[in-house]
Amino acid sequence: MARLDTVASYIKSGNAGASFITFDIGFADEDRFRAVTRSPALSAAAIARLYNLDAADVAIFAYAPAHIIKITIPRPGSSGGIDERDFDGVQQFAPLLDLDIPG
Amino acid sequence: MTVQSRILATCTLGLGFSYKGLRNGLDRVPDLIACDAGSADFGPYFLGTGKLQKSRETLKRDLKLLLHGARDLNIPLMTGSAGGAGAHTQVDAMANLVREIAREDGLHFRLAVIPADLSKERIARAWRAGGLTPVGSVSPLDEDILAQTEAIVAMMGVEPFQAALADGADVVIAGRATDPSIFAAVALNAGLPEGPVWHAAKCIDKGYLATTRPQDGSPVLATIDAGGFTIEPTREGSACTVKTVAGITLHENTDPFRVAQPTGTIDTELAHYQQVDERTVRVTGSRYIRAAGPTLKIEGARRVGFRKLLIAGLRDPRLLERLDEFLDTYRAMIARAAHSLGIAADDYTLTFRPYGRDAVMGRLEPLRDQVGHEIGLLVDLVGKTAAVTNALASRLGPTGSRLDIHGRLGGGGNFAYPFSPSVIDMGTVHEWSLWHIMDIAPEELTSLFPVTVEDL
Numbered sequence: 001m002a003r004l005d006t007v008a009s010y011i012k013s014g015n016a017g018a019s020f021i022t023f024d025i026g027f028a029d030e031d032r033f034r035a036v037t038r039s040p041a042l043s044a045a046a047i048a049r050l051y052n053l054d055a056a057d058v059a060i061f062a063y064a065p066a067h068i069i070k071i072t073i074p075r076p077g078s079s080g081g082i083d084e085r086d087f088d089g090v091q092q093f094a095p096l097l098d099l100d101i102p103g
Numbered sequence: 104m105t106v107q108s109r110i111l112a113t114c115t116l117g118l119g120f121s122y123k124g125l126r127n128g129l130d131r132v133p134d135l136i137a138c139d140a141g142s143a144d145f146g147p148y149f150l151g152t153g154k155l156q157k158s159r160e161t162l163k164r165d166l167k168l169l170l171h172g173a174r175d176l177n178i179p180l181m182t183g184s185a186g187g188a189g190a191h192t193q194v195d196a197m198a199n200l201v202r203e204i205a206r207e208d209g210l211h212f213r214l215a216v217i218p219a220d221l222s223k224e225r226i227a228r229a230w231r232a233g234g235l236t237p238v239g240s241v242s243p244l245d246e247d248i249l250a251q252t253e254a255i256v257a258m259m260g261v262e263p264f265q266a267a268l269a270d271g272a273d274v275v276i277a278g279r280a281t282d283p284s285i286f287a288a289v290a291l292n293a294g295l296p297e298g299p300v301w302h303a304a305k306c307i308d309k310g311y312l313a314t315t316r317p318q319d320g321s322p323v324l325a326t327i328d329a330g331g332f333t334i335e336p337t338r339e340g341s342a343c344t345v346k347t348v349a350g351i352t353l354h355e356n357t358d359p360f361r362v363a364q365p366t367g368t369i370d371t372e373l374a375h376y377q378q379v380d381e382r383t384v385r386v387t388g389s390r391y392i393r394a395a396g397p398t399l400k401i402e403g404a405r406r407v408g409f410r411k412l413l414i415a416g417l418r419d420p421r422l423l424e425r426l427d428e429f430l431d432t433y434r435a436m437i438a439r440a441a442h443s444l445g446i447a448a449d450d451y452t453l454t455f456r457p458y459g460r461d462a463v464m465g466r467l468e469p470l471r472d473q474v475g476h477e478i479g480l481l482v483d484l485v486g487k488t489a490a491v492t493n494a495l496a497s498r499l500g501p502t503g504s505r506l507d508i509h510g511r512l513g514g515g516g517n518f519a520y521p522f523s524p525s526v527i528d529m530g531t532v533h534e535w536s537l538w539h540i541m542d543i544a545p546e547e548l549t550s551l552f553p554v555t556v557e558d559l
Binding site: 084094 | 143147148361374376381408467534538552
């Protein structure tokens with residue numbers, strides 16, 4: 001097992017418009033990218049558990065040209081609302097760092 | 104001769120860029136210099152208030168260098184989403200800045216200004232006709248929300264930029280626009296195919312974010328031909344790689360392969376990225392898929408209240424171990440104070456943001472029970488009116504600071520205040536009231552964005 005933080009070369013989050021948060025997880029090479037792409041650790045169900053969502057609301061893309069896994073989830077409310085915590089969404093990746101990736 | 108079009112792109116106006124990189128880029132004799140000047144990421148506040156998101160000084164620095172570069176080569180300079188949200192007050196402020204620079208530096212050119220504001224009547228018409236579709240988790244539209252909406256903009260496509268060129272514009276200051284549209288007009292007018300033009304425009308719309316060293320602020324140069332395009336940084340030391348260029352279509356986007364525009368979709372699923380030398384990438388196979396009918400992305404902001412903040416440091420371990428109990432009691436006491444002041448419960452929102460515990464992640468915070476030795480408590484009060492906020496704000500500090508949760512405060516205080524006054528006025532609060540896709544008639548691609556030109 002390895003933490004996703006040590007397998008990926010970067011993990012970031014940000015707004016995709018006002019109603020979605022998107023995570024880009026970049027990998028240094030094809031091997032690591034493929035290993036994580038195939039792993040159930042980053043399934044829609046796993047992400048849904050981590051962020052208290054329905055798995056149907058989680059979109060996951062494997063973007064081979066840049067070795068990036070992209071995950072998009074809905075925001076709890078539109079960006080900049082009264083109870084906003086992170087209006088750019090840049091810190092919402094933190095729970096992903098500790099995901100266990102079977103090695 | 105093979106038709107080519109070269110676009111020199113800096114990043115968002117006012118973020119700064121490498122001066123050397125700009126000079127090198129100008130040496131390559133581009134056909135257009137362009138950059139965006141705003142983003143909805145800054146939040147609904149800037150649309151709602153019409154205030155400039157960046158300082159006049161930083162905008163002027165960038166604008167002055169770009170204007171001189173464009174005039175030296177006699178090529179167009181285009182920018183869109185002026186001032187942050189691309190609302191008319193921001194477009195006017197940016198146009199005034201251009202006029203000021205022209206006057207001070209003795210520059211003469213034709214300026215085109217393109218507002219992107221939309222009337223409530225046009226929105227209401229689309230709504231009644233079922234031609235208005237919400238995107239994601241925006242609150243459902245109703246007549247009250249539309250009536251309360253203070254400013255509405257539509258993201259223009261490339262067509263108004265082309266109309267400005269047809270009017271002989273040298274410099275274009277446009278309101279809200281899709282980022283790629285700001286870059287695509289000159290190359291499309293040169294007769295180049297839509298696939299490579301739109302994908303190139305998308306790849307350079309974040310300027311130096313397409314390079315390996317964003318911190319260097321290098322502009323990027325796209326060279327588009329009938330078969331594809333190349334992209335390279337213009338500052339030495341930076342590079343464009345397959346990863347950085349391919350990564351751009353993912354940036355701030357829900358779908359990594361498709362980017363919607365008013366008349367169609369930039370489709371990069373079949374795009375091929377090739378490293379041609381250590382700093383240049385060539386892209387082929389990009390497509391632009393025309394939509395059945397044109398649409399515009401609509402953004403609207405409405406004011407939802409007036410905010411004041413109190414920042415307090417909590418260092419008492421006896422209080423920190425009972426923080427939830429403290430905050431619940433504090434909230435109840437503020438509710439009593441509101442009642443005594445004749446303020447109804449739904450006339451204000453009180454949000455506690457305990458930095459050091461779960462202020463960033465909220466209920467998603469897995470480490471919520473790991474509280475350190477101090478907490479930065481941000482008490483966030485939003486009243487529906489300025490009067491409600493003022494009245495209740497002066498109760499925030501005394502009520503919380505004197506609340507003796509463990510019975511051993513002895514009449515002392517809980518709140519370490521870094522500032523006097525302890526309450527900070529944040530002004531108005533806004534939310535997105537419109538975040539929709541609107542069906543339009545083809546002629547509205549230009550008629551909703553009237554171009555005015557003037558010779559400076």
